[in-house]
Amino acid sequence: MSNGSTFPPPRRLRGTTVLVVLAAVLVAAGAGYLVLRWLRGDGGEPPRAAHPAPSGTRHEPDKKDGKGGTGDGSHDSGPGSHKGNPHGSLKGKTVVLDPGHNPRNRDHTREIARLVDIGNERKECDTTGTSTNTGYAEASFTLDVAHRARKLLERQGARVVLTQDGDHPYGPCVDERAATGNKKRADAAVSIHADGSAAGNRGFHVILPARVTAGAADTSAIVAPSRQLGERLAGRFLAVTESAPSNYIGDGTGLDVRSDLGGLNLSTVPKVFIECGNMRDPKDAAHLTDAEWRQKAARGITEGITDFLTS
Structure with a gap:
């Protein structure tokens, strides 16, 4: 070159x-x-990373099972949709669900009329409960929602005990329902109901135990944790179902305190009642009789319990 x-x-x-x-x-x-x-x-x-869903998070509608309902929630994200509560977060926890009334109470009116001691007074063993104007019984509603909530809670790893599962001829009585939670040493107990008020009265409310120290009742130790449970339950139920708090009880808070319920007076574990809606109001009844909405109700209850037990 x-x-x-x-x-x-x-x-x-x-x-x-x-x-x-x-x-x-x-x-x-x-x-x-x-x-x-x-x-x-x-x-x-x-x-x-997934972040916990805020209390106001909207959830995707439940997928239907082809019959207008959600079946057992197998297609529903359940508590998993509340991203702060991963599967297994309730391992080692015991939850007692108390489906109000009993579908067969109406056939045992004499037995359920028997008075039992609730500490500060004596009340009926149980009642028949209410129903919608079309005949859908509160006792059927409470048992269905309890079954759905049980599956969701068990998916989280919780041990779930029902006070009755359609296996009692009537009742059990209110004092026996409280005793179930006490004997199982439940970490949380929720009694599931629907109200029977006048048409136009709408929405859900959560009943908290008052401080009662009389006879066999002493709620001193459970008043504070029960309020925490009730507040979490009301918040998640509102977010998931998008139902409004009661417009006739609780002054818009969705919370009510009572001293006349044996299931609360005799409890030694954190416990609340939830009235999921008013069966006598046509608009509320349309929700309560809808399987898809009942799945959301179960999910709201489950998430409220989960928030309480993991906070």
């Missing part, structure tokens, strides 16, 4: 080569350092 070649002198070529190689090494080293930091968990951009 002639001296007019376009190739640079050898010395310049070697210097450029060294610089290129050095730059490549530095880039590789920098990338390796970032990867190392990510693996060690002290930097970088890790996979985005």
Whole structure:
């Protein structure tokens, strides 16, 4: 070749080569350092974690089972949709669900009229409960919602006990219902009901125990934790079902305090009642008789319990 070649002198070529190689090494080293930091968990951009859903989060509608309902919730995200409560978060916890009344109470009116001691007075063993104007019984509603909530809670790892599962000829009596939660040393107990007020009275409310110290009743130790449970339950029930708090009880808070319920007076574990709606109001009744809405009610109850037990 002639001296007019376009190739640079050898010395310049070697210097450029060294610089290129050095730059490549530095880039590789920098990338390796970032990867190392990510693996060690002290930097970088890790996979985005799920954050707990705020109390006002809207949930996707439940998928139907082809019959207008949601079946057992197998297609529903359940508590898993409340992202702060992963599966297994209730492992080791015991929850007692108390489906109000009994579908067969109406056939045992004499037995359920028997008076039992609730500490500060004596009241009927149980009552028949109410129904919608079309005949859908409160006792059927409460048992259905309890079954749905039980599946969701068990999916979270909880041990769930029902005070009755359609396996009693009547009742059980209100003092026996309280005793179930006490004997099982429940971490939380919820009695599920629907109200029977006048048409136009709408919405849900949660009943909290008053401070009662009389006879066999002493709620001193459970008043505060029961209020916490009730507040969590009301908040999640509102968010999931989008039902409004009662417009006739609780001054818009969705909370009511009572001292005349044996299921609360005789409880030694945190316990509340939830009246999911008014069966005698046509608009509320349309929700209560809808399987998809009942699945949402069960999910709201489940998330409220889960929030209480994991907070």
